[in-house]
Amino acid sequence: MVKHIVCFQFLEEGDGRTKVENLQIAKEMLERLFETVPTLKAMAVHMNDERASAGNFDMILEAEYESWEDLNAYVVHPEHKKVGQFMAKVRKSRASVDYEF
Secondary structure, three states: OEEEEEEEEEOOEEOOEEHHHHHHHHHHHHHHHHHHOOOEEEEEEEEOOOOOOOOOOOEEEEEEEOOHHHHHHHHHOHHHHHHHHHHHHHEEEEEEEEEEO
């Protein structure tokens, strides 16, 4: 199994919307991927709690795949590409880690 973890920090405003609005849109888009990308075996999307440090990342995605090939298929899937296009307009930074477990 392969775990894919991505942390996102969002712009205060992006694509004509507030950070809070874009966080909600991104969460919904990411969660829909679980229904449309067959290689995605498990997924969780969480937002930083408002009581936590404002310096934290705003959102985390944790996803699991059977293999590296399945992760690579996810990366090029057209629905994932749509999410990436949206995220490029509303995020400030991104960090990721992929590992086998």
